[in-house]
Amino acid sequence: MSATEDPWERHATWWRETFTNGADLEYELQILPLASSQLEGAARVLDLGCGEGHLARRLARGTREREIVVGLEPSAAQLAGAVEQAGGPRYVRGVGERLPFRDGSFDGVVCCLVIEHSSDPDALLAEAVRVLAVGGRFLLLVNHPLFQGTGSGLVDDQIMGERYWRVGPYLSEDVVYEEVDPGVRLRFAHRPLSRYVNPVTALGCVLTRLEEPEPPLAFLEGSIDLELESAIPRLLLLRFERVRAEQMGQ
Numbered sequence: 013m014s015a016t017e018d019p020w021e022r023h024a025t026w027w028r029e030t031f032t033n034g035a036d037l038e039y040e041l042q043i044l045p046l047a048s049s050q051l052e053g054a055a056r057v058l059d060l061g062c063g064e065g066h067l068a069r070r071l072a073r074g075t076r077e078r079e080i081v082v083g084l085e086p087s088a089a090q091l092a093g094a095v096e097q098a099g100g101p102r103y104v105r106g107v108g109e110r111l112p113f114r115d116g117s118f119d120g121v122v123c124c125l126v127i128e129h130s131s132d133p134d135a136l137l138a139e140a141v142r143v144l145a146v147g148g149r150f151l152l153l154v155n156h157p158l159f160q161g162t163g164s165g166l167v168d169d170q171i172m173g174e175r176y177w178r179v180g181p182y183l184s185e186d187v188v189y190e191e192v193d194p195g196v197r198l199r200f201a202h203r204p205l206s207r208y209v210n211p212v213t214a215l216g217c218v219l220t221r222l223e224e225p226e227p228p229l230a231f232l233e234g235s236i237d238l239e240l241e242s243a244i245p246r247l248l249l250l251r252f253e254r255v256r257a258e259q260m261g262q
């Protein structure tokens with residue numbers, strides 16, 4: 013991937029200024045606390061696709077048992093931002109589909125809002141599980157595939173006088189390029205939930221927790237229909253535990 017074609021390379025400053033270090037209420041109030049609480053007690057943690065490291069830094073300040081936090085990230089610009097901000101984690105450049113770690117190296121692996129950007133999710137999931145020790149936890153955080161997929165969103169029909177949440181074609185896997193801010197175009201893959209859960213369980217994990225948190229009220233400030241939007245999850249967290257070293261049948 014060259015620096016010119018990877019949007020995460022080009023938009024590293026935008027990401028840092030818009031989403032990290034307190035800039036984004038959803039991260040501050042929900043994503044960071046939720047992810048770190050689910051990894052309490054894990055000594056060796058990998059933040060797969062760590063961006064500029066704000067979750068990795070949070071995890072490094074974590075519980076007494078924490079020995080090491082490693083952030084892995086393909087974008088050199090994001091990684092440079094992470095290294096510059098220090099705060100405890102070690103950083104490695106690489107992609108989630110080919111992890112440069114031995115089998116069973118970690119007690120916790122977190123992949124936060126990353127898999128939507130991978131073009132080979134099966135390889136990424138297989139690698140995440142491979143580097144996890146038996147008994148370790150794998151946290152997968154995604155934009156909720158049912159409610160936040162392509163074509164989903166709030167519809168404010170002024171002619172019919174109704175507002176509702178439209179769900180797009182959930183079962184169709186597709187890729188969209190979305191302009192999330194002026195001049196910032198990112199690639200998102202939409203996949204149904206089974207596309208993530210079944211490969212991970214086939215790799216010797218069990219699903220131990222599913223969270224669909226209500227969006228933080230402070231984040232929804234200014235929304236045109238607070239009641240409706242607060243009843244629609246934006247985030248989905250899946251927590252798996254590795255129970256076997258070998259793969260199980262599908």
Ligand SMILES: C[S@@+](CC[C@H](N)C(=O)[O-])C[C@H]1O[C@@H](n2cnc3c(N)ncnc32)[C@H](O)[C@@H]1O
Binds near residue numbers: 084085107
């Ligand atoms: C939305 S940002 C999330 C960053 C970080 N996980 C967080 O929550 O702050 C997505 C990140 O995933 C990284 N990414 C994209 N494709 C990846 C892949 N195949 N393997 C690992 N990371 C990837 C991008 O470079 C980017 O830093």
